[in-house]
Amino acid sequence: MRGLVEFALDQDVNREIDNQRRILAEHPRSAEVHFNLGVLHYSQGRAREAVLEFLEAIDCDPSYARAYRKLGEVFVALGRYDRAAWYARTAAEMGDRTLLEAFERYPQEEVSRGQLKHEILESSTY
Numbered sequence: 001m002r003g004l005v006e007f008a009l010d011q012d013v014n015r016e017i018d019n020q021r022r023i024l025a026e027h028p029r030s031a032e033v034h035f036n037l038g039v040l041h042y043s044q045g046r047a048r049e050a051v052l053e054f055l056e057a058i059d060c061d062p063s064y065a066r067a068y069r070k071l072g073e074v075f076v077a078l079g080r081y082d083r084a085a086w087y088a089r090t091a092a093e094m095g096d097r098t099l100l101e102a103f104e105r106y107p108q109e110e111v112s113r114g115q116l117k118h119e120i121l122e123s124s125t126y
Contacts, residue, residue, distance in 0.1 A: 010044065013043055013044055016036075016040055017037065017040050017041070020036050020037050020040065024037070029060045030060065031056075031057040031058075031060035031061035031064045032057070034053045034054070034056040034057035034067075035064065035066060035067050035070070037053040038050040038051070038052075038054040038057065038067070038070060039070065041053060042070070042074060047074055047078060051071060051074055054067045054068075054070050054071045054074070055067075055071070058071075063094055065091045065094035065095055065096035066091070066096060068087045068088075068091035068096070069087065069088070069091040069096050069098055069099045071087045072084040072085070072087030072091060072099045073099060075087065076099075084099070084103075085103060087099070088100040088102075088103050
């Protein structure tokens, strides 16, 4: 049953990716659409595509704090805490302190043990 549910959800995500791409064709410099595509790709475990879309969102709008935060969350999941911290600080400078606050709650040894990763994955917001 779980496989069927995952398949159905994947199909919904694929349809929404197609929809966002159609919007992007009309509005290629839309930071929001690139961000949405990043979230959708990441939901399917495609971190590379997600990173590229979040970077495109930032290229379209360098003040798009949510894109910096989501990049940080992806890098936390990949175990790249140095890069994640940079994106967390940048997002915080732009008003989104969510990820930076998670970093501040955990001493470095807990970050290394994966506590931060667990919190980010459990409480990720879009």
